[in-house]
Amino acid sequence: MGEKWVLMKTAQTPTNIAVIKYWGKRDESLILPINDSISVTLDPTHLCTTTTVAVSPAFQQDRMWLNGKEISLSGGRYQNCLREIRRRANEVEDKEKGIKIEKKDWEKLHLHIASYNNFPTAAGLASSAAGFACLVFALAKLLNVKEDESQLSAIARQGSGSACRSLFGGFVKWIMGKEEDGNDSLAVQLVDEKHWDDLFIVIAVVSSRQKETSSTSGMRESVETSLLLQHRAKEVVPKRTLQMEEAIKNRDFASFAKLTCADSNQFHAVCLDTYPPIFYMNDTSHRIISYVEKWNRSEGSAQVAYTFDAGPNAVLIARNRKAAAQLLQRLLFYFPPKSDIDLDSYVIGDKSIIQDAGIKGLNDVEALSPPPETKENGTAQKFPGDVSYFICTRPGRGPILLSDENLALLHPETGLPK
Numbered sequence: 001m002g003e004k005w006v007l008m009k010t011a012q013t014p015t016n017i018a019v020i021k022y023w024g025k026r027d028e029s030l031i032l033p034i035n036d037s038i039s040v041t042l043d044p045t046h047l048c049t050t051t052t053v054a055v056s057p058a059f060q061q062d063r064m065w066l067n068g069k070e071i072s073l074s075g076g077r078y079q080n081c082l083r084e085i086r087r088r089a090n091e092v093e094d095k096e097k098g099i100k101i102e103k104k105d106w107e108k109l110h111l112h113i114a115s116y117n118n119f120p121t122a123a124g125l126a127s128s129a130a131g132f133a134c135l136v137f138a139l140a141k142l143l144n145v146k147e148d149e150s151q152l153s154a155i156a157r158q159g160s161g162s163a164c165r166s167l168f169g170g171f172v173k174w175i176m177g178k179e180e181d182g183n184d185s186l187a188v189q190l191v192d193e194k195h196w197d198d199l200f201i202v203i204a205v206v207s208s209r210q211k212e213t214s215s216t217s218g219m220r221e222s223v224e225t226s227l228l229l230q231h232r233a234k235e236v237v238p239k240r241t242l243q244m245e246e247a248i249k250n251r252d253f254a255s256f257a258k259l260t261c262a263d264s265n266q267f268h269a270v271c272l273d274t275y276p277p278i279f280y281m282n283d284t285s286h287r288i289i290s291y292v293e294k295w296n297r298s299e300g301s302a303q304v305a306y307t308f309d310a311g312p313n314a315v316l317i318a319r320n321r322k323a324a325a326q327l328l329q330r331l332l333f334y335f336p337p338k339s340d341i342d343l344d345s346y347v348i349g350d351k352s353i354i355q356d357a358g359i360k361g362l363n364d365v366e367a368l369s370p371p372p373e374t375k376e377n378g379t380a381q382k383f384p385g386d387v388s389y390f391i392c393t394r395p396g397r398g399p400i401l402l403s404d405e406n407l408a409l410l411h412p413e414t415g416l417p418k
Contacts, residue, residue, distance in 0.1 A: 003057045003058055004058065005056060005057070005097055005098075005099050006054050006055070006056040006058075006410075006412060006413060006414070006415040007054065007055050007056070007092070007094060007097070007099055007101075007142065008052055008053065008054040008055075008142070008405075008408055008410060008412060008415070009052070009053055009138050009141045009142040009401060010050065010051070010052040010053075010138065010401070010402045010407055010408045010409065011050070011051055011134050011137045011138035011141065011399055011400065011401050011402065012044055012048050012049070012050050012051075012134070012399065012400055012402055013044065013048060013049050013051070013130050013133045013134035013137055013166055013167075013398075013399040014041045014042055014043065014044040014047065014048050014130060014166055014169065014396050014397070014398065014399070015041075015042050015047045015048065015049070015119075015125060015127065015129055015130040015166060016039040016040060016041045016042065016129055016130075016162065016165045016166050016172065017039055017040055017042060017201075017307060017309065017315045018037050018038065018039040018162065018165070018307070018309065019038055019039060019040060019244065019256075019259070019260045019263065019305075019307055019317075020036070020037050020038040020039075020237065020240055020241055020244050020259070020263050021037060021263055021264065021266075021267040021309075022035070022037035022161055022162060022174065023218075023219055023222060023229065023267055023270060024219050024222055024223045024229055024233060025161070025219060025220075025223065027180075027182065028220070029076065030158060030181070030182040030185075031157050031158055031159075031160070031161045031182075032176070032177065032182050032185050033161060033174065033176045033185070034176070034223070034229075034233040035176055035232070035233040035237040035238070035241075036173060036174060036175055036176050036237060036238070036241045037162075037165070037173070037174045037241075038171060038172070038173050038174075038190070038241060038244050038245070038248075039162070039165045039171070039172050039174075040170075040171055040172075040199075040201075040317070040395050041165070041166065041168065041169045041170060041171075041172060041193065041395060041396050041397070041398065042201065042393050042394075042395070042396055043193075043350075043393045043394050043395065043396030043397075044396050044397065044400075045349075045350075045393075045396070046118075046348070046349040046350065046391055046392075046393040047118065047119050047125065047130070047391065047393060048117075048118055048130060048134075049115055049116065049117050049118075049127070049130035049131045049133075049134040050115070050116050050118075050134070050402070050407070050409065051113065051114065051115040051116075051131075051134040051135055051137075051138045051409070052113070052114045052115075052138070052408045052409040052410045053111060053112070053113050053135070053138045053139050053142045054111065054112045054113075054142075054410050054415040055101070055109050055110070055111055055112075055142060056109075056110075056112075056415050057109065058415070059109070059110035059111070059112055059415060060110060061110050062082065062110050062111050062112075062113075063110075063111075063112050063113070064078070064112075064113040064114070064115070065113070065114045065115070065409075065417050066115050066116075066117075066131075067115070067116055067117060068116075068417065073113075077132070077158065077159045077160065078135075078159065080155075080158040080159065081132060081135060081136055081139075081155055081156070081158060081159045082111070082139075084155040084158065085136060085139045085140060085143055085145060085155060086106055086107065086143065088140075088143070088145045088146070088147060089103060089106040089143035089144065089145060090103055090143070090144040090145065090146060091103050091144065092142075092143065092144045106143060111139070111142075112410055112415045112416070113135065113138075113139075114409035114410050114417050115131055115134065115135065115409070116409055117130065117131065119391075125203070125205075125309075125311075125313060128159075128160040128162075128163065129160055129162040129163045129165065129166050130163075130166050131159075131160070131163070132156050132159030132160040132163035133153075133156045133163040133164070133166035133167050133399065134166075134399065135156075135159065136152055136155050136156040136159065136163070136167075137152065137156075137167065137399040138401075140152055141401055149167045149168060149187075149189075149398070150167075150186045150187060150188055151186065152167055153165070153167045153168075153174075153186045153187035154182065154183060154185060154186040157174075157182070157185060157186065157187075158182075161174075162174075164185075164186060164187040165187050166398075166399070167187055167398060167399060168187060168188075168189040168398045169189070169192055169193040169395070169396055169397035169398040170189055170190065170191050170192040170193040170194075170195060170196075170395060170397075170398075171189070171190040171191050171195070171196075171248050171395070172187050172188070172189055172190060173187065173188055173190050173241070173245070174186070174187045175187070175188065189398075190245060190248055190249070191248060191249065192397075193395045193396050193397050195248075195251075196248065196251050196395065197394075197395070198251070198319065198320040198321070199317055199318065199319070199320070199394060199395055200317075200318045200320070200321055200323075200324035200350075200353060200392070200393075200394050201315060201316065201317050201318070201324075201392070201393045201394055201395070202316045202318065202324060202327055202328060202331065202353070202390055202391070202392055202393075203313060203314065203315050203316070203390065203391040203393070204284075204288060204313060204314040204316065204331060204335070204387050204390055205313050205387065205388045205389050205390070205391065206282065206284045206285060206311075206312040206313050206314065206386070206387055206388065207282070207311070207312050207313070207388065211280065211310060211311050213278045213280075213310075215310045218271065218274070218278050218280075218310060221274050221275070221276075221278070222270055222271065222273075222274040222278075225273075225274050225275040226270050226273040226274045226275075227273065228266075228269060228270050228273040229270045229273070229274075232266060232270060236266065240259055240262075240263060243255065243259055244256070244259050244260075247259060253302060253305075253319040254301060254302050256305060256317075257296070257302035257304070257305035257317075257319075258302065260305040260306070260307050260317065261305055261306055261307070263307070264306060264307040264308050267308075268280060268281055268308065271310075280308065280309075280310050280311050280312065281308055281312050282312045283386075284312060284335075284383065284386045284387065285308055285312045285313075285314060287334070287383070287386075288306065288314045288316070288331075289306055289314075291330060291331075291334060291371075292304050292306050292316065294373045294374075295330065295371065295373050297373075298372065298373035302319065303318065303319055303323040303326070303327070304316050304317065304318050304319070304323060304327050305317045316331075321353070321356060322356075324353050324356070324392070325353055325356035325357040325358075326357070328347070328353055328354060328357045328359075328390070328392070329357045329358075329359070329368055329371075330371050331387070331390060332347075332357075332359065332365050332368060332390075333365075333368040333369075333370065333371065333380070333382070334380070334381075334382060334383060335382070335383050335384070335386055335387040336362075336365050336366070336382060336384045337362070337365070337384065337385075338384050338385045339362075339384075342362075343359070343361055343362055343365065345389065346389050346390065347389070347390045347392065348389060348390070348391055348392070349390075349391040349392040349393045350392040350393055350394065351392070352392075353392040354392065
């Protein structure tokens with residue numbers, strides 16, 4: 001076996017947004033949650049992590065690059081994922097390249113990992129979820145791991161809790177589990193992305209700055225100090241999870257929206273009930289909630305559901321394409337871009353929604369009339385610059401391998417970043 005070869009795999013994994021929130025761990029090191037959670041996987045065309053993993057006898061140590069910068073792999077979360085995957089490695093043979101790796105060789109071989117997010121890291125868009133899911137999925141393919149996605153999700157969970165839900169497309173449930181070792185705390189797919197393909201999603205990126213209170217420390221403080229969190233985990237979430245599963249199965253948007261909004265609001269109420277209190281939403285987040293509530297009420301039925309993770313960005317789920325276009329018109333009316341920003345970089349992702357909304361340029365944004373539901377309280381104020389940009393997307397598929405070597409982030413001969 002020559003010493004020069006490099007063997008690589010590249011994967012792409014979506015991010016996900018919880019509609020029934022995970023907040024609070026019962027075991028910090030294994031990342032075991034105090035309640036079940038349910039999420040929707042977002043279309044990886046618009047939001048994803050791409051990860052290339054490589055192995056070579058020439059590598060001196062495990063190394064990782066995130067968005068072009070080398071980062072340390074010494075943290076417990078990375079070490080847990082690497083250890084669990086290596087433990088499950090099998091023999092790998094690449095006849096074309098004349099490479100054969102025995103099961104026992106994996107303990108001595110080092111790995112190179114390069115990962116790239118096509119959206120801001122740590123801005124409350126679940127980049128760690130996509131990142132750890134992608135790492136585990138790509139490594140499982142490279143090391144010929146036989147476990148299925150649910151079993152892999154229990155490994156990804158040890159990197160970032162919500163990562164376990166990014167191993168599937170569509171709607172996904174993270175079962176909290178009962179075992180102390182966490183073997184039964186894993187993700188299952190409720191329905192795939194085709195089951196409810198009317199849904200469209202608009203994300204208002206209010207801020208792409210890193211948050212002041214990380215999710216990890218926020219959760220710890222909530223578990224220690226919030227009585228509301230204990231009540232939520234014991235009394236509220238178990239019933240709500242069943243109702244949400246039912247709503248998803250029946251494509252019942254009225255129930256889905258009610259549950260999604262209520263659960264987001266309760267999660268942020270828990271943050272306020274934490275001592276010292278945690279503020280993830282800001283004035284812009286609150287305005288978006290009130291605009292959506294007002295519009296839903298004026299229509300007599302829910303057009304849009306909102307949900308916010310640990311940050312100010314709004315994830316707005318529209319019941320269908322028409323509602324998504326009407327939503328975008330409203331959002332652009334209230335939050336037009338600053339004059340020096342072009343529309344093409346202000347509304348990104350699925351461009352068909354802005355076309356449906358009849359908006360081709362900034363002139364069309366300026367010409368938008370106030371939404372009818374604002375009529376009763378006089379003039380409607382606008383807030384240019386309060387939203388950084390909008391992402392239009394929809395529910396999407398789970399992780400895939402990318403066979404095109406040009407998409408790899410590491411060089412096929414050196415195993416170093418391109």
